[in-house]
Amino acid sequence: MAIEVKGLSYIYSRGLPYEKEALTSVSIKIFKGEAVGIVGHTGSGKSTLIQHFNGLILPQVGTVKVFGEEIKNDKRFLKELRRKVGLVFQFPESQLFAETVYDDIAFGPRNLKLSEEEVKERVMWAIDEVGLTSEYLDRSPFSLSGGEKRRVAIAGVLSMKPEILVLDEPTAGLDPQGREEILSVVKRLKSEKDVTVIFVSHSMEDILSLVDRIFVLKEGRVVVEGKIEEVFKNKEIVELFDLSVPDIFLLGEELKEKGFKIDEPFRDPLIAKKEIVKNI
Ligand SMILES: Nc1ncnc2c1ncn2[C@@H]1O[C@H](COP(=O)(O)OP(=O)(O)OP(=O)(O)O)[C@@H](O)[C@H]1O
Numbered sequence: 001m002a003i004e005v006k007g008l009s010y011i012y013s014r015g016l017p018y019e020k021e022a023l024t025s026v027s028i029k030i031f032k033g034e035a036v037g038i039v040g041h042t043g044s045g046k047s048t049l050i051q052h053f054n055g056l057i058l059p060q061v062g063t064v065k066v067f068g069e070e071i072k073n074d075k076r077f078l079k080e081l082r083r084k085v086g087l088v089f090q091f092p093e094s095q096l097f098a099e100t101v102y103d104d105i106a107f108g109p110r111n112l113k114l115s116e117e118e119v120k121e122r123v124m125w126a127i128d129e130v131g132l133t134s135e136y137l138d139r140s141p142f143s144l145s146g147g148e149k150r151r152v153a154i155a156g157v158l159s160m161k162p163e164i165l166v167l168d169e170p171t172a173g174l175d176p177q178g179r180e181e182i183l184s185v186v187k188r189l190k191s192e193k194d195v196t197v198i199f200v201s202h203s204m205e206d207i208l209s210l211v212d213r214i215f216v217l218k219e220g221r222v223v224v225e226g227k228i229e230e231v232f233k234n235k236e237i238v239e240l241f242d243l244s245v246p247d248i249f250l251l252g253e254e255l256k257e258k259g260f261k262i263d264e265p266f267r268d269p270l271i272a273k274k275e276i277v278k279n280i
Pocket residue numbers: 012013020021022040041042043044045046047048049090
C-alpha cells in the first residue's frame with residue numbers, strides 16, 4: 001500500500017472566526033504502482049489533501065500512512081518522506097529560481113549530499129524523462145515556454161527519484177500543446193516506472209486519459225470513488241455530483257449500445273480511432 005488515509009479532517013485557521021473546514025473524515029487507499037485521479041470543484045479540498053502526502057500539512061485529526069508508516073512530526077522522518085513523495089505544486093513554474101535549468105533540477109539531489117557526478121547523472125536522467133534535450137540545461141528557466149517551464153519543474157521533482165509522484169493540476173493554464181507535452185510525460189512515467197502517480201485535475205479529459213481509479217471530492221469529503229469507467233457509466237452518480245464526463249467516453253458507450261464491438265473504453269481519440277476502424 002502506497003498511501004492510506006484514515007478519518008482525516010483538516011481545519012484552516014482553527015479557532016478563529018474565519019476558520020474553514022477543508023477536509024472532513026477522508027479515508028482513502030492508494031496502492032503501490034497505480035495511477036489515481038483526484039477531482040472535485042474548486043475549493044473541494046484537493047490541494048489540502050495531497051499536501052498531507054508529503055507532510056507539508058500534518059494531520060490534525062486522523063492518520064496518513066505512507067508505505068505503512070504513519071506520518072509524524074519528526075524532522076528526520078519528514079526529510080525521508082519528502083524524498084519518497086515528490087509533489088509538483090499547482091503552478092510549479094513559480095518555484096523555478098536558479099540561473100540555469102541544470103542548477104534548478106540539481107537542487108534536490110545536491111541537498112541529498114550526492115556527489116557532483118551522481119547529481120549530474122540524475123539531472124541528465126530527469127531532463128530526458130520529461131522529454132527535453134540536454135541543450136536546455138544551460139538555459140535560464142525564465143527563457144522557457146510555459147509547458148517547458150513546467151516540465152523542468154517536474155524534472156526537479158523526478159531528480160529525487162520519488163516512489164510516489166503527486167501532481168497538482170499539472171496542465172492548468174497551458175495551451176493544448178503544453179498540455180499534451182505534460183500528459184505524455186506522465187503517461188510515460190506511468191508505463192515505464194514503478195512509480196505511484198496521483199494526479200489532481202479539474203479536467204475529466206486529462207483524468208480519463210491517464211488514471212484507472214478516481215476519487216471525487218466535494219466540500220472536503222470523498223463522495224465517489226471507483227474505477228473510472230464504472231463511475232462515468234453510472235448516470236445517477238454523474239448527475240448527482242455534476243461530473244462532466246468527456247464526450248469521447250460517451251461516444252464509445254453509445255457505439256457499444258448501437259451494436260459496435262468495442263473492447264476498450266474510449267479514453268482518448270487514439271483509442272477511439274482504433275476501435276472505430278475495427279468496426280468499419
Ligand atoms: N491557507 C488557507 N487558509 C484558509 N483557508 C484555506 C487555505 N488554503 C485553502 N483554504 C480553503 O480550504 C478549502 C479547500 O481548499 P483547497 O485549496 O484544498 O481546494 P482545491 O480543491 O485544491 O481547490 P482548487 O481546485 O481551486 O485548487 C477552500 O475553501 C479554501 O478556500
